[in-house]
Amino acid sequence: MDEARNSRSRISRRGSSRHGSGARLWLAGGWLLLALLAAIFAPLVAPQDPLAQDLMFERLPPFWMSGSEPGFWLGTDSLGRDLLSRLIFGARIAFIVAFAAALAACLVGSTLGLISGYFGGWADRIISRIVDVWMAFPPVLFAILLVAVLGTGLSSVIIAIAVIDWTRFCRVIRAESMGQARMDYVENARIAGYGRIGIMLREVLPNVVPSIMALLSLEMGIAVIVEAILSFVNLSISTDDPTWGGIIAEGRLSIHQAWWVLVFPLVTLILTVLSFSQFGEGLKARFDPVLR
Amino acid sequence: MNATRPCLDIRSLSTVLPNGARVLRSVSLSVQPSEVRALVGESGAGKTMIGKAVLGVLPLSVRIVEGDMLLEGEDLGRLQPKARRTLIGARTALIPQDPLTALNPSRRIGPQMTDRLVRILGWSGQRADLRIRQLLDEVQIRDPDRVLKCYPHELSGGMRQRVLIAAAFAAEPRLIVADEPTTALDVTVQKQILRLIAQLQREHGTAILFVTHDLGVVAKISQKVSVLYAGKVVEEAETAALFAAPQHPYTRALMAATPRYTDPFASLKPVDEAVLAGLASEIAAADQAWKRSHG
Numbered sequence: 242m243d244e245a246r247n248s249r250s251r252i253s254r255r256g257s258s259r260h261g262s263g264a265r266l267w268l269a270g271g272w273l274l275l276a277l278l279a280a281i282f283a284p285l286v287a288p289q290d291p292l293a294q295d296l297m298f299e300r301l302p303p304f305w306m307s308g309s310e311p312g313f314w315l316g317t318d319s320l321g322r323d324l325l326s327r328l329i330f331g332a333r334i335a336f337i338v339a340f341a342a343a344l345a346a347c348l349v350g351s352t353l354g355l356i357s358g359y360f361g362g363w364a365d366r367i368i369s370r371i372v373d374v375w376m377a378f379p380p381v382l383f384a385i386l387l388v389a390v391l392g393t394g395l396s397s398v399i400i401a402i403a404v405i406d407w408t409r410f411c412r413v414i415r416a417e418s419m420g421q422a423r424m425d426y427v428e429n430a431r432i433a434g435y436g437r438i439g440i441m442l443r444e445v446l447p448n449v450v451p452s453i454m455a456l457l458s459l460e461m462g463i464a465v466i467v468e469a470i471l472s473f474v475n476l477s478i479s480t481d482d483p484t485w486g487g488i489i490a491e492g493r494l495s496i497h498q499a500w501w502v503l504v505f506p507l508v509t510l511i512l513t514v515l516s517f518s519q520f521g522e523g524l525k526a527r528f529d530p531v532l533r
Numbered sequence: 534m535n536a537t538r539p540c541l542d543i544r545s546l547s548t549v550l551p552n553g554a555r556v557l558r559s560v561s562l563s564v565q566p567s568e569v570r571a572l573v574g575e576s577g578a579g580k581t582m583i584g585k586a587v588l589g590v591l592p593l594s595v596r597i598v599e600g601d602m603l604l605e606g607e608d609l610g611r612l613q614p615k616a617r618r619t620l621i622g623a624r625t626a627l628i629p630q631d632p633l634t635a636l637n638p639s640r641r642i643g644p645q646m647t648d649r650l651v652r653i654l655g656w657s658g659q660r661a662d663l664r665i666r667q668l669l670d671e672v673q674i675r676d677p678d679r680v681l682k683c684y685p686h687e688l689s690g691g692m693r694q695r696v697l698i699a700a701a702f703a704a705e706p707r708l709i710v711a712d713e714p715t716t717a718l719d720v721t722v723q724k725q726i727l728r729l730i731a732q733l734q735r736e737h738g739t740a741i742l743f744v745t746h747d748l749g750v751v752a753k754i755s756q757k758v759s760v761l762y763a764g765k766v767v768e769e770a771e772t773a774a775l776f777a778a779p780q781h782p783y784t785r786a787l788m789a790a791t792p793r794y795t796d797p798f799a800s801l802k803p804v805d806e807a808v809l810a811g812l813a814s815e816i817a818a819a820d821q822a823w824k825r826s827h828g
């Protein structure tokens with residue numbers, strides 16, 4: 242009896258958005274903060290030089306297995322480079338790409354989506370048609386094509402992701418602004434003498450900001466994946482700087498001798514991507530006054 | 534000769550949809566200063582559309598093809614869009630049907646209410662705040678500090694409507710369009726809100742175009758009535774005269790269809806077939822005449 246009541250209250254508590262979003266927000270935010278700090282202070286926190294090769298130390302296992310060496314916590318790859326240090330330095334590129342690409346996509350997509358949804362009419366028709374055409378391209382193929390044209394390098398990866406993914410913002414924000422534009426408070430603001438652009442920015446925008454934040458966070462996760470995919474197919478950063486995708490590609494080659502070179506970067510990648518999407522959802526739940 | 538200039542004068546207003554259908558059929562009605570004019574009709578008759586036309590917020594798909602609207606003698610159709618917006622913003626206000634969607638869900642009540650006074654009347658924020666508190670007192674909100682800090686969804690429907698009534702009267706408009714302001718509320722709250730609107734109307738001397746489908750409300754609040762059917766005004770009269778001696782068969786049918794407490798079921802008659810047939814031919818004739826004169 243008591244047991245049943247307890248479990249029911251636990252379920253209902255988890256179901257309520259406040260508590261659910263709280264735990265989600267803190268766990269995901271915690272991991273992201275940790276990864277971000279590691280990225281920023283990489284030279285200070287990385288135990289080894291991520292590029293230093295040492296054939297004496299090749300394919301060392303992680304610290305809890307026999308044959309491991311102190312100072313190489315997650316082991317080494319087939320060239321004897323410290324895996325943890327490479328992951329930490331790889332986080333730098335991952336976060337730079339995540340922030341820059343997602344912000345660019347967000348700025349372009351949200352602006353066009355807001356205009357399209359609020360003004361409607363021919364502005365909406367033109368923007369929606371462009372989005373339709375854009376989305377007809379398979380995204381990964383599109384990215385590879387773009388990078389092939391722009392040339393490899395950090396900035397072309399960022400541009401490619403922004404160019405492809407602004408449509409995600411545009412579609413969602415368009416639909417939401419369209420719903421808001423039909424609300425009576427928008428009409429009320431017009432009666433009170435506000436101009437169209439003023440209403441768009443003052444009345445409609447605040448109502449779509451929670452969604453913009455959620456999408457932005459989700460997009461950062463997606464940018465991390467796309468960057469990893471491009472690195473994996475060797476189309477990302479052409480220098481020796483370690484990237485998560487590049488480490489995964491190398492790890493795949495030595496999976497039978499050193500599984501950790503594949504597994505740790507994969508886990509890091511998945512944790513980061515999940516955290517971005519959960520963090521976004523949590524933010525939305527927290528900042529949406531209606532959901533709150 | 535009309536001694537007083539009407540606050541609102543709509544002359545032969547017609548609107549059409551993109552498919553060519555006429556929604557408002559040469560509607561004429563006027564509201565004198567400090568007068569409550571009820572606009573009554575069944576759902577879909579075009580009551581809201583008249584209100585939106587007056588307030589200049591018709592949907593883009595609806596086109597005005599005929600008629601003039603004069604707000605305190607100013608012909609709205611002749612004004613530049615910007616001047617029209619300013620005029621409408623300064624002299625009119627809306628008490629909406631649904632108090633939830635009429636407030637911005639992501640902004641607090643306070644700024645939503647004061648913004649307007651600052652923007653339309655150019656008041657200082659402090660003066661606007663004082664004015665809003667005064668109005669909140671008039672609508673019997675006793676804890677203005679809390680309410681002004683709330684988001685709309687944190688208030689009950691009745692409270693939200695009080696806030697909107699306060700906001701509507703705050704800028705001292707000459708004309709308020711009240712579009713079924715009690716329809717979305719609980720029955721018990723409806724009466725209070727109605728009484729509140731009537732009281733503020735008297736105290737502020739504001740003219741109101743009061744849209745409703747409820748003849749009981751008409752009797753309580755208005756001095757004059759226009760009965761609308763399918764976008765056509767079928768009868769217009771002083772409220773007392775209309776109830777004493779309704780002229781149009783549709784008005785009589787509407788009265789017969791209004792439930793009475795003494796005998797709720799016996800009086801609930803649907804509108805008679807013959808009346809509807811008569812209305813249909815009346816409207817067809819009006820449309821014919823309109824087509825002839827407007828090609």
Ligand SMILES: Nc1ncnc2c1ncn2[C@@H]1O[C@H](COP(=O)(O)OP(=O)(O)O)[C@@H](O)[C@H]1O
Pocket residue numbers: 550556574575576577578579580581582583592594595
């Ligand atoms: N945006 C619109 N587009 C097309 N038709 C509309 C629009 N708004 C209202 N109508 C039509 O105009 C008529 C009058 O509507 P409305 O003024 O809302 O009626 P009421 O307020 O009396 O219930 C209805 O038949 C409705 O279908």
Ligand SMILES: [Mg+2]
Pocket residue numbers: 580581582713
């Ligand atoms: Mg209506």
